[in-house]
Amino acid sequence: MIIRIMGEGQFDIADVDQNLLQKYDNQVEDAVDVGNEEAAKNALLALHDYVVGHGKPVSDDYLGSSDVVVPFVDATLQEITELLTGEGFIPDPA
DSSP states (O other), rough: EEEEETEEEEOOOTTTTTHHHHHHHHHHHHHHHTOOOHHHHHHHHHHHHHHHSEEOOOOOOOOOOOOOOOTTTTOHHHHHHHBBBBBBBBBOOO
């Protein structure tokens, strides 16, 4: 799966711990659901750091699309909400 982090590029997350990735994604969704902007930003930062730290950067000449788009870490609660699907950013495999 390819994740695009807005403003930073694409990352291949095929070889990361999908349960941990889903945990961070769920934390963002839970914070947005209760309207807690600070918690949403903190959870988004944790998701961002995990993807950047554990995913493989996709080459700049890759022409394929992203499977998932994650907002930049300074996104507002409204911007985060607009990009969330019913499953968070990352579809739950369960």
